[in-house]
Amino acid sequence: MNTRILVMLSLLVGIGAVLHAVVPPYFLGMRPDMMLAMMFLGILLFPKFQYVLLLSLATGFISALTTTVPGGQLANMIDKPLTAIAFFGLVLATKKLLRFKAVQPILAAIGTLISGSIFLTIVLYIIGLMEASFGIMFATVVLPAALFNLIFVAITYPIALKILKRTSLKHASPALAAE
Numbered sequence: 001m002n003t004r005i006l007v008m009l010s011l012l013v014g015i016g017a018v019l020h021a022v023v024p025p026y027f028l029g030m031r032p033d034m035m036l037a038m039m040f041l042g043i044l045l046f047p048k049f050q051y052v053l054l055l056s057l058a059t060g061f062i063s064a065l066t067t068t069v070p071g072g073q074l075a076n077m078i079d080k081p082l083t084a085i086a087f088f089g090l091v092l093a094t095k096k097l098l099r100f101k102a103v104q105p106i107l108a109a110i111g112t113l114i115s116g117s118i119f120l121t122i123v124l125y126i127i128g129l130m131e132a133s134f135g136i137m138f139a140t141v142v143l144p145a146a147l148f149n150l151i152f153v154a155i156t157y158p159i160a161l162k163i164l165k166r167t168s169l170k171h172a173s174p175a176l177a178a179e
Helices: 003-022 034-045 049-066 072-093 103-127 134-165 174-178
Strands: none
Touching: 003 034, 003 049, 034 049, 034 072, 034 103, 034 134, 049 072, 072 103, 103 134
16 A cells, blocks of 8 residues: 555545534434545545545544444444445446546535435434434435535545645546546
8 A cells, every 4th residue: 555645545534524523413413424525535536445445444433433423333334334335336437437527526426325325224224213214314414415525526626636736646546547
């Protein structure tokens, strides 16, 4: 593993942790998961399975530490790796389309929908938080988070690419080759 890439990924996780901690919960302790957007950026910038796995485990652990949802600790630890692998699969499947600017934000929105579905399924049915229905929680938390992550990735992905171009990581990211 490249140490410079690990440092960049840890910065993304750190930024995601701050964003995750400061966004207030608004529905049964749930809030949009801003760490997802940072995890998606890391996967888009460095789409290599070993980085995806490490990033997903770190993101899941930190999300579990900062969650306000009852049972969210277990749900985050399961959700993030599964979502990261699914998102990685989407990135690989759309590899030829990644040169189009709209693809990354759309993938982030789809990834958020996947993550929200996994998280809610775990919290509602496995852990037993039955205070609200899946549909209501999906509509009030997951859909706004998907929209936010779409906008967030649309803004931050080009910025991240410009930063990578100016650093020694410019040769390490396949995202720059797709540009």
